Amino acid sequence: MPPASNPTELARETLKQLAARRIAPTPENYQRIYRELAGTAPETAAAEGVEENLARILESLGSQLPAQAPRLRQLAQAVEARDWETFGSTLGSLVKPQEEAPANWAEIIRELIRQWDLKQLGLTTPRKKEALERVLINFGRNPTVLAQKLAALTRVWAEGASGPSDIKLAPPIPEVPIDRRGAPINVPLVEELPALLAELLAQALREGVLPRLGHVPRLAAQAERLAEQARNARTPEDFAILSQALRQFWIQLELQTEAEAGVLDGLMRLLRLVIENISELLLDDQWLRGQLTVVQDIISRPLNARVIADAEKRFKEVIFKQGTLKHSLNEAKTTLKNLVTVFIERITEMSESTGGYRKKIERYTEILSGTEDLPTLNQILQDILADTRSMHLDMVRSHDELVAARQQVEAAEARIKQLEAELGEISELVYQDYLTGTLNRRGLEDAFEREFARAERHGLPVSIALLDVDHFKRLNDTYGHEAGDQALVHLAKVVKDILRPTDVVARYGGEEFVIILPDTTAEDAVKIMTRLQRNLTKHFFLHDNQRILITFSAGVAQREGRESAESMIARADEALYRAKQAGRNRVFLAKPLQSSAG
Template sequence: MADTPKEISGTSPGGLRRLWSRARSTPAAPAVVESTPLAVVRPATSNGKTLVPASAPPISAAELFALFAQAREPATLAAAFAAGVAGLPGEVGDMGRRLQTACAAADWEEYGRAARHLIDKYLRTIPDETPLPGATPPAGEAEQLRDLLHHTVAVALEALLQDDPPMAEQSHAMAQSIKQWQPNQPLAPLAQQLKELSHAIGQRAREASDAHDLMRSLFDLLLENVGELLEDGNWLQGQIAAVRDLLAGPLDRACLEQTRAGLREVIYKQGLLKHGIAESKEAMKEMMVTFVDRLDGMAASTGIYHDRITYHAQAIRNARSVAELGRRMDEILLDTTQVQEQALNARNNLLEARQQVELAEQRIQRLEQELQDVTSLVRVDQLTGALNRRGFDELFKRESTRALRTGQPLCLLLLDVDDFREINARHGHLGGDAALCHLVNTVQATLRGSDAVARFGGEEFVILMPDAPFREAQATATRLLQRISQRPFLHEGQRISITFSAGVACWRPGEPQDALIERADKAMYQAKSAGKNRIVAALE
């Protein structure tokens, strides 16, 4: 009784099915097979040539089973094999039909040559998946996962734990244990060791985070104390405020680098200005010292003159002739002339010193104003020239206080440039920077002098409009949107157009700044969701 056939997938990679990858574009048809009894299948011929249907499908698993079901003798087995090979597509099917022809003619020598040709050209080229003795078998998924985990622990964790030698040593031991693990070994000890290491790392991370937060709070407290000791308007106040704002937010690398670069520039310029102020004050001090010395000299000369006049008066009283009186008068006139010249020189020196002091005071005032201007740089975005978060916070505090006192409206517009990542990807970061500068320049040219724009994030800006009713603020936002979208700019010879989505909100008396910005932010995201390039009013 024949064996029961097993279910064979048409895409099985085993046996002759692996030869299908060599199929030509036009498949050959399988030979006609009779299920019982097994007969040698002869291909259809015409004038000695084999006729092959052009669109017949490859032989199926059921047909293969039927071919070999009743093959018990060498001749029938050879015929079944030839028919099976002939049922495959492409060159292999042609080789099968050659085997069929040889089998039908009982030309076993030709059959052998065809079989040898089949083995040599096709079967021998199939890669052997069984590794040779001594060869390293390919890594399975378990080994690959083990190597990936070892790499993670050995490279990533050890680098993160280099400041903690005990933890780094424990991580190194864990990496070695993972490296030595084999698929046939139990996972429980390794898993327990990994859990303990993960728990220790988590505990250390929490301790480091707490220490980090404590250090930030101590540093902020120190800066607050220093700020309290300074006078209002002192040039150092701006730097302290910038660093405190930085400590209050997330400490990402880009923000730290930007703040450090800005403070370095400010400190450098402040150093130059402070040096100029010190030189001016020193020069003024020297002028005053010189002037006082000259006054002392003038006083001494006056004392000498007084003594000479007393001497001349006594000499005149004792004079016995007119000639002697004439000589005394000449000496008196000479002394008086000298004193007058000294007084005139002192007056001129006094006027000159006064002018120099006034010039020095003006220079000091100018330098101090420049120092204040440089200090204000920490309130301005270095790229666009708009206010930064610090500058906007001060402006909002001042304007909201005034609006509360006068009862005038105060509106806010929060906008975000549409598809800014695509602009960066298409034109580079320089193109993105140019787009932001173009936006700020257009906003500043469109708004009133009392309005102000501040950069809140990468491509996010806030516009504060004092004394502007809600409808007027909406109209201003719409006009700004139209102007931006209708005015592309050139960057490296390319025209770049930008649009933005925005939310506009009106301040409620006593409303915190964050609450107002949150309402405008929700309206802005509604504009994004509605298709971008539009304005949405926040609920009042």
Template sequence: MNEPKNPSEIAREALKRLAVRHMAPTPANFQACYNEIANLPNVAPFPDQQLRQLALELKARNEAQEKALGELDAAIGRRTWSGVQEAFLDFVAAGEKSNSRAGDPAVVLPVLPAELATKLARFVECILPALGDENERVTATAADFLQALRQPSVEIPVVQGKLALMTHQVLFAAEEQVEIKESLLNLLHLIIENIGELSLDDHWLKGQIDGLLVAVAPPLTLRHLDEMERRLRDVLVKQHEAKTRSIEVQEEMRQMLAAFIERLSTMNASSESFQGKIEESARQIEKVERIEELAPLLKDVIVATRSMAEESARSREQLRSLQDKVLSTEAELAHLHRELDSASALARHDPLTDALNRKGLDEALAREIASMRRKETPLSVCLLDIDNFKKLNDRLGHEAGDNALIHLANVARRCMRPTDTLARYGGEEFIILMPDTQLEQGIDAMVRLQRELTRAFFLSGKDKVLITFSAGVALLQQDESGADAIKRADQAMYLAKRAGKNRVMGA
């Protein structure tokens, strides 16, 4: 059973996750990542400061509104949404009553500028589709707010009251949408895993299952989903071809077997007929008294023998043809299955860099560890992380960032041995497995890769960009799991970052 992580480890992993997901390091984002790693519910904090700032902007125009503002302050202090909503509604109602009093020309309420009202209405219309149309309260509140904003003139206190009510409804609707999305993803995972469990012998389906599990793992990106959809469609097309051809082959095999049985039956009938003719000829020969009577009988025997020989030759030729056809059909079917296995293998590779993905890495790591322990040879595990990748993304754009990842993967492949394995571990993190390699040799290999990167500049447009990385190398111990070795390599990589980056350290 895994020991629980201490808060400092969780905080460090949360900061790394923010960087991998290219999220702004705000308190809310950090809290969300921290809760995700620690398996804690991600409950949005009560916005005390924002509500108090909003309350300060509200100006009471009568005693009822002053009382409502006091109730609002108390509700914020108690952190009760229902109290906040009630206080806002009381404030708006008190303002509307004040507006309805006739003969009070002294009261002049500020009006929301028409341009701002139009933009605010457009903003409400844009966020509504994201909230869905299942919540009738949100729909009704939004419709009421939009109706007010589309009036020729609308007073600011009215807008403030309706905006507060709308904000309250949107908050709960957004939280519900997040929960629905997480529940659907969990349900999808269960369905996909269950399909995989029911189809253990289908290698092509296993590749598709692996790809789907990777595709639905957060964070979800449209580019990743589109790429996985394209690859899985290729697999499905090939699977359909193989299935259709398999059915055709089964029918061909059935027909060939029927023809084979028919030919055997024909051969047997011909043999029995030949045997009967020979026996009859033998009986007639025994009765021959003159030599002249023997000639026609011998001629019949020769004709029957020649006919039997020709029939046997035809049967052998037909059987040989059937055998060739069976072998050809089997070869075609094997070729289709090889193509299908090749297409399924794509589901184990990262679509951007063509390095192994996490699933492919797990399989390669298990294979290398088994080989290491069987042969009693060393295995070094390296984790490298591109330096200042977020700055590169921010300065040159995400497309340039993707091209930088592809460039690093290509340079790494040129420097690696055929026995080494490259895998993309995270956003800008890569794992390199180096079998038959001691720790010092692994460190030297990563230093050589760093030198090669200084010579092979990455081109972004016409600009030459120097890419560097920090790396940690761990020598896998005999009783150590792959995950633990990667963790030690990650710690060494972190020390390399702290030491000034563009360094390699051993664990």
């Protein structure tokens, strides 16, 4: 073996040779083997300061071999003090061959896995992972000691403690928790944690669970007792009893929740059947049909308290106005019925009067045929004239009354038509999109008819934009459907604030909106939508104090000739698809009508 030149390597090899040759570790033997390995004379070795190098080497080995650090430190101190007797005894114990049995790693790993899977009081999987990592970091270099510490760790887990009590580890550097503003949070002492957790549990039961059990007095009383029991818990025995009671309570609560969910589903199904039945029975009552449409739309989706509250508020307004108008409408119809009754009575009176006059004429005819007396004939003539004059007056009076009745009937009919028109206009409130306040499909159809007629009358261009929110499904999945609804409300508000008063905004379905831009060419419409995109990026959507950027893609189409609204939307939808494919947050112009048709 070639001689070593590094003093550290020489000293390490010297110790190995002493142990291998079973030579007493005296200073003389150490110097002799050291000189032999170094190939130097005795005086040269002494000059190099063997003792100093040996002490330094022993200290270095202590940092590399933590398990042997105490004995190596004793060796270094013995060298510095020239206490060769202590040095020899310590070195002998250090190099003494180990007679301990090898560790049974199969059994250690099997027990470790079994304890890892078991559920112990006060031990969570993250805490087990932390304890295991600390053992591996501190004792991973010494398999014998590692086996001992892992066995001790599994024993501690089996006893239900929180970590290896017999394992002495370097304490971790404490981390001071901070809040969102960066301010430090006061952390309670370990001995204060049980009382604090008990108080938090009691507060959760009283403020989070108890208010939702008002309709179940039995569970409400049980939750109140558990809250009081949690607040008074201090010892492990108290917490064990509380844990058992809580398990039983959660089982009962879960059963109650399942029962209520079944009742709610049954009521929803029953409500759907009732609405479908009413819709089938309705013939031409558009006022009620519109309200039923809104209810069907609400119950077809996951229930949302805010949406239901908005619909309820709008229904109350519509129902109040409808009630007022229907009262006037009923009064007008009653007046009309009375006028028709008067009309019939007058016709009947005229018929009776005419019948009586005919009978008188017949009687006068019989008298005339049987008499030749001039005075009698003169009297008959006077009676006939008097009856004729009376019948004429009756006819004139009846005619005047019938004319007045007809005028009243016409006025009543006009009033009815006016009230029905007002009632229809009020009912249109139900057809607005209940979430965003924009027009819905029916309102959009009316707006198309109005704007198309205006454009044709004045020869002006009209364009539309079909926009769709980018990654809307991801937003719903990440933050929830309520956040998605709020994002649509935010988008509709920004659009209304930016666009002109003459522009029309309608919710086309889901996260899609149609914007009608009167007196606007396609090129100007693209500029308007691009400006709208820029403004939307400046107005962040806030959800739980978190700023979320919302973007949209859009397709723009200008009406060609007497093109239908369906055709324009189809061309804009094709342009919208190309905008999505190009990377989203873009505005694309639709292809010409002939090109898109071809």
